[in-house]
Amino acid sequence: MPKAAPVHKTTWDLRDMAATEALAVRVARHAVRGDVIGLSGPLGAGKTTLARFFIAALGGTEEVPSPTFSLVQTYPLAGLAVWHFDLYRIQSADDVFELGIEEALAEGISLIEWPENMADHLPDDRLEISLTWGGAVGSRCARLSGHGGWGPRLGALGFCELGLRASNADV
Numbered sequence: 053m054p055k056a057a058p059v060h061k062t063t064w065d066l067r068d069m070a071a072t073e074a075l076a077v078r079v080a081r082h083a084v085r086g087d088v089i090g091l092s093g094p095l096g097a098g099k100t101t102l103a104r105f106f107i108a109a110l111g112g113t114e115e116v117p118s119p120t121f122s123l124v125q126t127y128p129l130a131g132l133a134v135w136h137f138d139l140y141r142i143q144s145a146d147d148v149f150e151l152g153i154e155e156a157l158a159e160g161i162s163l164i165e166w167p168e169n170m171a172d173h174l175p176d177d178r179l180e181i182s183l184t185w186g187g188a189v190g191s192r193c194a195r196l197s198g199h200g201g202w203g204p205r206l207g208a209l210g211f212c213e214l215g216l217r218a219s220n221a222d223v
Contacts, residue, residue: 060203066192072098073193075194076105078209079179083110083161087202088175090167093183096126099165102181103136106163110134119165124151126160133160144169177201 066072091099104116111129119125119138127134135156148170156162156176167174177200182194198206
């Protein structure tokens with residue numbers, strides 16, 4: 053049985069919207085074609101907000117609505133497309149193939165809200181960002197897990213430069 057690649061994890065306190073934007077900008081700067089970024093957390097925790105900041109950081113200028121009802125939105129940016137999936141309403145993990153997941157994985161960056169609904173179709177090489185509410189009003193807690201090629205990249209994100217406080221970093 054092959055040995056699983058190590059998972060690198062870190063947790064960050066995002067005290068306000070500006071810190072959430074800083075996180076999205078930093079992740080966007082390190083994202084490349086073929087990347088999968090899973091955004092998980094309860095309803096209203098900020099998954100779509102983080103996606104909006106991420107897309108804007110890559111040059112997106114159009115409105116970024118939640119794809120809850122359309123299930124997927126595509127944003128063609130400078131030489132790269134960002135596919136924004138919301139899998140909250142899919143009935144089966146196999147439904148992701150009808151949404152164009154294979155094309156998204158091959159040609160662009162995939163932001164996937166509710167990635168756990170993909171089950172075994174979720175690629176091994178990915179970044180997972182789990183958002184929960186923080187202790188103060190308007191704050192969030194972001195738990196990042198780098199799998200495969202994203203593991204080593206977590207350390208390169210340079211959160212200390214952003215003034216974010218790590219509460220448990222092991223990258």
